Amino acid sequence: MRQTFEINGIVVNPRLSKYFDSTPNETRSQKELDKFWCKPYIVIEELEQETWEEYYHRLKAPPCSFTDEKIGTKENYLERLKTERYNWLKEWHTGFRYNLRCLDGGAWDRSTNHGFYATLEEAVTAAKEKGLI
Template sequence: MTELNLNDIRDGDGYYRDGLEVLSRALTWIRADDARDECEIPLPDGVGSVVIIHAGIPAYWTDAPDGKPSSFHEITAGSAVDLLEGGLKQFDGVPVDPKLPENFDDTPNDERPDNHQVWWYRPFIVTDRWEPETWEQYRDRLAGYGSEPDHSPEEWAQMQAQQERGWYEHFPSGVRYDVRCLDGGAWDRSTWWGSFGTLEEAIQCAHSGPAYRQARP
């Protein structure tokens, strides 16, 4: 039996240079044999795979990494291309600062479109950095709500310095790593699993789950 060969368009990191070409070859491979009705396309270790099922109309599926309970979820062809081309950059199988779909954290779970479905039970990491707010920015922000500052420029500068010290006390590198996951814990957004001072700690949380879940008897 002829195997599907994608080596010429697969990079060393396990992703593919042309996701559309991958889908086209896979569909041609399925149609070449009446006994075939699906094709599994591997992704890098820990990321999962993309499965094409063809029963008259192509359908695209992906499995969540690390055996999360989501099993397989149907995705669009566009999401399949994003996955195949490494649009979701991974560290140890965990996406870091991924480009999330529009309104991802502002959509009721039972109304999510197809391009949200690939994110069910797939934890990801979002980075944040300390950015001070000047008194002028503070004033203008309140003005947008029809309010005036409660603090003088001197008071605000002291408050900002205190907040900066607290930030670096918890996140010495200056970077905060937030782990989030669309797991149904919130009705219209991804669930916060924890915030960490290192990428390694965040990845460990993404693999093992949030501390509050582990603490349950």
């Protein structure tokens, strides 16, 4: 996980519990609510891609157990990765995407997604414009 830091009162890459985005709000601990309720945060994301070997072995293992025909060729897989990377970089030119989120009741069991931004500055500006800070 990336380093946690703060900018303009917004925590970037906070340490979240394992089931943070799949926990009903009414069952959260008071400590978690005090720390996160109505406090925006930003998660820095980057494209993660499996190697051919990881992909192949994941699909061959139970419960998937796909045939080689269904998995396809290594060449096709690598071409798909190349296209995914190209599209990611076209949208997120820095190589990173900044996801503005807030545990604010917008969903009953997870934080609300307040958008994806190409730069950290854009995400911070959006938090201000949306009245999150």
